[in-house]
Amino acid sequence: MTTIAIVGLGVVGGSFAKAIKENQLTDYRVLAIDKDEATISKALEEGVIQRGETENQSILQEADIVIIALYPQAMRAFIKKHGSQFKAGAIVTDTAGVKGALIENMKDDIPKQVDFIFGHPMAGRESSGYAYATGTIFKGANYLITPIETNKSQNIETLIHLFKALGFKRVTVINPDKHDEMIGFTSQLCHAIAVALINSDDPHRDTVRFIGDSYRDLTRIAKINQSLWTELFMENKSALLDAMTNFEAQFTQIKNAIEKDNQKELEALFTESTARRIKLEDSDLKGK
Template sequence: MIELDFNITIVGLGLIGGSFAMALKELKPKNLWAVDIDKEAIKKAENMRIIDKGYINPKIPLEKSDIVITCIYPNLTVKFIKENMDNFKAGCIITDTAGIKEKLIKDIYTCIREDIDFIGGHPMAGRESKGLAYATKNIFKDANYLITPVDGNKEENIETIEKLVRAIGFKNIVKLDPKQHDKVIAFTSHLPHIMASALINSDNRRDTKFFVAGSYKDATRVAKINSELWTELIMDNRDNTLEQIEIFEKSIETFKKAIMNNDKECLKFLFNKGSKKREELI
């Protein structure tokens, strides 16, 4: 376990922010504060003792925070950082948890102070439900964490973020540039959510629940979605997402043609190819 001789502020006490609070509290930082617009969320977090104190007014903790972790929607992240630019402590590290990076980082760097280091971060972890009630430190266990450094980030600050996220359970930490991040995430995250929603929306039966088993449940699991968040993520990553949809359409068309042509060998080949790739993935 690493020693965290830092004052840390978490912005947003939802699923991810609450989970960060639970995990970081065990590392015993100097102080662990939170900012949220929801008084009840702050009160609950304080009662759970996963933060030392919560604030509606961000100025109070930001002025003393060495590390700030924003756990809110991408556009709100940009808005929060811009509105509080004068409140951040000199030399502080700001990192985020948003699912897109290129646009977010470009927007932030239009106003970032020279004495502040913003380092993009993306925990590849979550649940279908939102809110502090569903937070748990266990969602980070053995998960992947993406860091999107840019020119100007200090190496020692990147290392601090790496050590921090590894200490709370993340196993694989990958560094890549923001543009490449968004391209990859369009395939591994945005496309699967669209596929799950499209699959379940194509159902025109009223009694489907009596005919489903593991495969249908697994394929549609992420269709239980935070529509506001995912609309924002996908629209801000529109070009990459459209590219991946087109690639997938070509893939599904290959299956369709094999079935139409009664081509058993082709269908078997496609299934075997997918099975092998799935085995390599896990």
């Protein structure tokens, strides 16, 4: 029996807890630390966790695996405060959406007695909180693990095994800077676009009468947790700015083609984007 502690039963941490139950991973005992007592009670009631504490009393001392599902800054503070309480030899992992700067900043705070393996589950919700947590958001999703020198490969394998059992389709081991470059593009740039799109509307227009699924889909993530995403943007400033610049170049190319009535170029850009999307769909479905 492996004991897993989840720190923070929000939409991500709560989904881990629920996914373990939903996937009937009976080899794991799930404990949780969450400052909100009502959340702990709810999770206990639902049989999603076996024990909970609003502040660590004994859970960290017992846990073989600790999943810290807090915002980056809160996670750092948690580690500083509770570092000495982790069990010797425990595997600790985080869920933060940025890695390079975070790892750099945290290096000296990582408790010596644990193996801290940084990770990033690429699944989330626009809404936050335990109520929105569900194991199904992990089905078919990507997981990124960004090891540091001290990580033991056997412990990385243990996490990969767990994440796949939770429904994740691809678990990729990658260095933190490459992670941030990719996430700046696939995640943060998308959020910047969605925010800019909906904010560029004239609020006096009755836009809802003129929308189709394109606008619905492209603005979904404009509903965004402002403190979390400000942290994420700031922690990944340089990679995000690069991705934004690349996007602007492509956007300008489309705009210029329209301005110059260059239909051939427009068609070429659409043909390219279509080929890329089809390739993405194929490899996404294949689970390459």
